[in-house]
Amino acid sequence: TGEPSKTGTATVRIYTKNKNDEEPKFSQQVYTPNVDENAGPNTLVTTVVASDKDGDNVRFGFVGGGTSSGQFVIEEITGVIRLHGKTISLDRDKYELNVTAMDDGACCVNGDAKIHTSTAVVVVFITDVNDNKPVFKDCGTYYPKVEEGAQNGSPVIKVHATDEDKGVNGQVKYSIVQQPNQKGTKFTVDEETGEVSTNKVSVVPAGFRPSDQDTSLILFKPSSNEYYSLNS
Known part of the structure; x- marks a missing residue:
């Protein structure tokens, strides 16, 4: 309290003790x-x-x-x-x-x-991995017959294929491929339902072998851009 007043300083270090109060x-x-x-x-x-x-x-x-x-x-x-x-x-x-x-x-x-x-x-x-091929499980039972005078669009058979992949990998589409010895495609198939119909029917000459008119049904798998065939 003297005159003039004087001041002094000191450093005080305060140490805190950590407490384990936080969870990860x-x-x-x-x-x-x-x-x-x-x-x-x-x-x-x-x-x-x-x-x-x-x-x-x-x-x-x-x-x-x-x-x-x-x-x-x-x-x-x-x-x-x-x-x-x-x-x-x-x-x-x-x-x-x-x-x-x-x-x-x-x-x-x-x-x-x-x-x-x-x-x-x-x-x-x-x-899901696109690692399965489409399968026609009833392939052995496909023996369709068509009347000679059948009109265009007459139903022939409905085929069905399954794919064990999931989602888009399991989606399939149907199509028909023309054989080299064919002139025009005599059948059409609904790419979504697998319903096969006549496209055009011509008179079959005597002695003509049915095997000469075999048609291959093609299965298209959009997810892999691959084709699989079924000879009918």
């Missing part, structure tokens, strides 16, 4: 990777990422414990999810995995060592 946070709550249906063992699915504001190390697993769930495994340290190393059979449209991120409390060894856990969902969508 995933980079996103829902991951939606895609995997081909014919994927082999150890195929990479996705990588989940989580961090902890307390600076703790984070370990990953599946809800319920462990690093394996069905046909999937997760690497505890990296968060990498793969198909397991055994025989794979992906027969669903999607698989849902519940993943956990757990801190180790390393930030507070001498204090609050409470462990925190958070969860995220990994929805693995299985992508």
Whole structure:
């Protein structure tokens, strides 16, 4: 309080003690990777990422414990999810995995060592692979007959083919290909329904072999731009 007044300064260092009060946070709550249906063992699915504001190390697993769930495994340290190393059979449209991120409390060894856990969902969508050919399952029963004087557009037979691929990969279209020894196409087919009809009918000369008028029904698969034939 003297005159003149004097002031002094001092540095005070305040140390805060970290408390493990933060749980790991995933980079996103829902991951939606895609995997081909014919994927082999150890195929990479996705990588989940989580961090902890307390600076703790984070370990990953599946809800319920462990690093394996069905046909999937997760690497505890990296968060990498793969198909397991055994025989794979992906027969669903999607698989849902519940993943956990757990801190180790390393930030507070001498204090609050409470462990925190958070969860995220990994929805693995299985992508159909165009790996099947269309099949005429009733091919052996196709023995159509047409009257000689049948009018144009007369129904002949309805054929049906199936493809075990899913979605657009399983779509087929029908068409008829003209044989080299034919003059004009004598039949038409509805590309969507497989209904075969007469296009034009000519008089068959005596002694003409039916095999000379064989018609090939062609099946077109739009998704792969491929053609498959059925000799009728």
